Amino acid sequence: MEKYKDKLYELTGKNQPIINKIPSRHTSKNPLMWFDADKGYNRELRYATNQKSPFVDEQVGPATLGHVAFRNGKLHVEGKQQNLIKFLELHPLKGKLFKEFNKVEIAEDELDYLEFKVESMKYAKEMEIDQAEAILRVEIGSEVSKMTTKEIRRDLIVMAERNPKLFLNLVQDDNIMLRNIGIKATEAKILLLTDDQRTFKWASNGRKLFEVPHEEHPYSALAAWFKTDEGIAVLKTIEKRLN
Known part of the structure; x- marks a missing residue:
């Protein structure tokens, strides 16, 4: 087994410059101190190419300072260094x-x-069309209402493949289905959402059903209201009329 292995370091951010130097010695602007728990105090760090230790208090004689530069976001260090x-x-x-x-x-x-990808695509293939429509509505909005069943299936599988984590999170969000019912009820003119996006009414007689709390999304608020005693009764009526 190789005793001293080469190591590769990489910058963590995006859009890195071609060359990025990091501090190699302690200054007031860029402090390089490491707390030594065994000794109980901070020790100054310095990279010197002619020294065995990175600690200044262990370096002997004149120190030849070295530069540490990442090129294209990466730094390869040979095991002998x-x-x-x-x-x-x-x-x-x-x-x-x-x-x-x-x-x-x-x-x-x-x-x-x-594993996320395999699981999400399995869900997408087996999912009921109503749930598929609800999830896809999050991705493409009202356009889903104009799509055929095959188009919904196709786009759902593509969504599951491209963003499996988001897809699985949406599968587990029961409010997604309730939001979709609310939107479909409005599109079918069963419910009416006022122009100011603050009140839901029965479209047939204008009777007020629910007032959207301030700064909440109307259909997210409606989905939460569908879980209340009053909302459950309205939800059952809407589901019957949609079917």
Whole structure:
């Protein structure tokens, strides 16, 4: 087994510059201190290419300061550069500005994503059309009302494939179905939502049913109201008329 392995570090943010240097010595502007729990005090860090230790108090003689530069967001460190590896492991920006590239973590993340994808597409293929319509409405809005059953099925599977985590979250959100019923009832002119988006009424006689709380989305508020005693009775009537 190789004793000293090469390591790869990468910047954590997006849209990184071609070259990005990180502090390699302690200054008032960029403090490089590491708390040593065994000794009970902070120790100054410094990357010197001719020193074995990253700690200033362990470095002997003149120090040849080194630069630490990420190119295109990455920094490859050879296993023989143990002083630089130790320095990067203790650097206060590790975990914030940069991190060590970990193949195992990447593989685990990819496996989780694939499992989400398989599960979400299974749900999409087996889902009842009413629920499929409700979930797809979140993605494309009122256009779903003009789509055929096959088009809904197709777009739902595409959605599940492209964004499996969002899809599974929507599957578990019972308010999605209730929102969809409210929207369909309005489109079918069973319910009437006033122009100011604040009040739901029966479209047939104008009788007020529910007033939307301030700053809430009307159909989200209606979905929550459908769970109340009064709302359940209205919901049952709407479902009968929609069917």
